[in-house]
Amino acid sequence: MPASDTTVSTPNLVVTDAPIPADIAMISDALDRFNIEKTGVEDRRPLAVLVHDPETHQVIGGLTGRTSLGLFFVDLFYLPSELRGSGLGGEILRQAEDEARARGCRAAVLYTITFQAPGFYRKRGWERLGEVPCDPPGTSRVFMTKELAARTGDRD
Template sequence: MSEQITHAPDRPTIVVTDSPSSRDVALISDGLDELNVEVAGLDDLRPLAVLAKDPETGKVVGGLTGRTSLGLLFIDLFYLPPALRGSGLGSEILRQAEQEARERGCRTAVLYTISFQAPGFYLKHDWYVFGEVPCDPPGTSRVFMTKDLS
């Protein structure tokens, strides 16, 4: 995708791109975080990762990333290689993320997955679906899920 630039007099130039700089992303994220703190009066945004590491090399082989903020655990990414799936490791990673979120004061957790990924895994761990949005390929959907952590 090449950049698409739109300009109107006396207004900022609008640029559509698929390669924003990390500085640009940070400016937007930081601005939104400042607004949240100003309105909510809470400054509790913290990253969260639960990592699975190879015991011999110490290298990360999978895990979960997300964040906690305003009483919510957001799970952004969760991946284990096929050889580690079905071993109980994913369940333990999810349990530890949920426990850490509770310790940080979170009452609820949210995530989205894709219908061909892991909704069944989350359903087995007391998550429930609160929405689905069709996406590609045809017959596939984004599945939005939540769990009460209290």
């Protein structure tokens, strides 16, 4: 009887700037299954606070992120310039944090860029974890976190 073939083919690697959404979903879902197997916790959920134009009803800004394993991740946060400084951004962030608390999250994480909004987040209780230099020179990615303990007045 011939020996079994133990040769394993090497997977192909493809570098792309245009991944197919189904491929991204496959990776995300596989990682989620791995995390569930390791933790026994199945709680990953998207979280978004969307800003709709009152006339067109189209989304014109907002916050997107996700909650998982007791953490709230802020992925994207954008408001058109004409809505900045109105208090709307703070309200969007407050609503997202409140929803994360309701889902059992104890902390939140995000990154921003030095020319974006680190001051905005600091004013709302976020703390700097660290920075990584990026382009253009003199610019950094700023990694931030916030404890999401129960807000004052939320307790019985």
